[in-house]
Amino acid sequence: MTRPLVALSASDPLAVLRGLEAALAGGPALLPVADGAPALPTPAPADVPQRVALVVETSGSTGTGKRVALSSEALLAGAAAADAALGGPGGWVLALPTHYIAGLNVLTRSIAAGTSPVVLPPGHFDATAFADAADRLVTGPGAPRRYTSLVPVQLARVLDDERATAALAGFDAVLVGGQATPAPLRDRARAAGVPVVTTYGASETSGGCVYDGVPFGTVRTEVVDGELFLSGPMLAEGYLGDDERTAATFVERDGLRWYRTGDTAEVVDGTVRVLGRLDDVVISGGEKVPLGAVERVVRALPGQDRAVVTRRPSGEWGEVPVVVTDRPLDLAVARAAVGDALGRAARPAAVVLVERVPMLASGKPDRLAVRALADRDATR
Template identity: 50%
Template sequence: MTRALRAVPAGLDRVDELTAALRAALDGSGPAVLPVAGATAPAPFAAPAPSIAPAPSTAAASTVPDDVAVVVATSGSTGTPRGVMLSAGALRASAQATDARLGGPAQWLLTLPPEHVAGLQVVVRSLLAGTRPVVPAPGNFRPDAFAAATARLTGDRRFVSLVPTQLHRLLDDAAGRAALLTYDAVLLGGAATPPALLSRARDAGAAVVTTYGMSETCGGCVYDGVPLDGVRVRLSADDAVELAGPVLATGYLGRPDLDADAFTFDHDGVRWLRTSDLGRSDGGRLTVLGRADDVLVTGGVKVAPAAVERALAELPGVGEACVVGVPDAEWGQAVVAVVVPRAGRRAPDPAEVRAHVARTLGSPAAPRHVVVVEGLPLRGPGKVDRRAVTDLATARLGRPGRSAGT
């Protein structure tokens, strides 16, 4: 059986409308919801190759399986639109597991766009808890707006979900930092968190909880390296992270080919999602090492950008960092560090950067170039746009093929 699918505007100024649509979708009295940033559905969820029949557009795909309550449009890291179908049961399981891990429900501040899963889940958790999320003033994320919105919270307990860039800005602002410290839990996800940023936040007194997950798991499903109740984690033979549990998506809208690649059943009949992330397990605690397709090859040696970024974050002058590869005639790919200086600190010296990374990870991982910027390009709910960073680094460095310079 199927049910109707309806696009619903999901701007931060239309949370009440989205909440009403989600309430009906979750209890079965209304159609499934496709949250969209504007008033119309996004581009078609097209198949990537001519050999696969094109999937219907979101406008044409007017029905979904009857257990699906929400379709989240996501481009992932490939830029190819796809629709992730989430059931009412999966969304409820995720919200309940979050409340259980954080000690019960609370009122939320909504700082992330609700058309993406992290922001959507703030609305879903609030709906199921019988609370109303507070939304900051319209516009780009600003610490003063965050502080003002925080002052409007009325619940006895308060939660917020942030991405690392937002946390970085709050810690650099006195009013933002003071507001941050009033939260009972600060969920931090959407991108890898530099250890130095995490330490800085916790040293300041912020109740930060790192999260790992994706649209296909209703958002974060591993908190501080430990799976939520009902969630299972394992590593494949090639160290890819695989996830199972009641939070898994039903599948991809109109893309059975993607379903077959992403979801498998083991010999016990357990359904698993194979992610594109590499990880390791330390005493049952998951550490995500980065995406397999982000790995750089320079001079025949593999370099994990996430590891270099963690090393860079240890330098006092680095506020944020993204490591990418640019074409290089000698090395194949040259490792480039694109960094945002920490407020009030001088930009890091390229020689210092190279020496620190070489000591920490070995000389092949040491960036051959350092590009200093005021801010990193972002996409979606605040994730660093690696493709845009690569383009920026290539443009700053000029003609590809150079193997020296900063």
């Protein structure tokens, strides 16, 4: 059995909200689409399997395009477990695009709680507009808590604004995800009284399912040959029109269905620590260097919370890490900090200062564009 798939512009979050509500109730499946985004190589189908309620198109920051198919059961299971982990249902301020799973999560949790999200205007995030939205957020007796979900760059902009910071400190939880949250930014937020909860997840897991390193609900984690696997009721059905990729990514193990995240991680006393991407390791002078680990060290330096570490070919070493940043950074300082933490091979070979670090609409660094900037700098 199938049901129709309806595409809606993500520039109208309230229309997406209505479409998602209908999809969760058994109506046409929903495909939110970003205006002006590059089309995937194959067109979306007119119909999808009956179990599919939501389709999320994602290319990630480095990978090829895919359509993640999610069921109502997966979405609502994730929402229920998240509410339980946070202390109960509540009202939400929507500050994220609704073609990304984090924005759709806000809508799903609002629908499940019976609350109406306060929606920021799509486009450039503004701290003043966020403070205004927080003032308009109304909660009810059945869902009295106040929530929002941000990416790190949005959190940084709020903390630069006194009124917005005060508003954010009045929330019961502020989810921060989409990428690793720099420790200095997290510490700054908590010092301001903001109840930050760092999240980890993907479209394939109906969004965040690990809060502050701890899997919520019945979510299970395993590390297999260095790769983080996740299992639980929130997993996607797979990828539309791509059975081969589905079979490679969603695997059976020990009688459970698991999602292979593609991330390297370690789990210590039940707490997950993501180290980086499996495909984001360079071989420099014969040694393996995880770029994610280098980036974490660099981002802990003063003023470098937006820095990105990428790779560059080297005739001498094979490949080397390179820092791309929009704030001045002394190469010797970066090399010393990284060398002390990770060893000589991990020390960045260069710092590329740019006017603005390229970002995706999700708030994540555009790593393909960042790498191109690093390569272009090498040819000067």
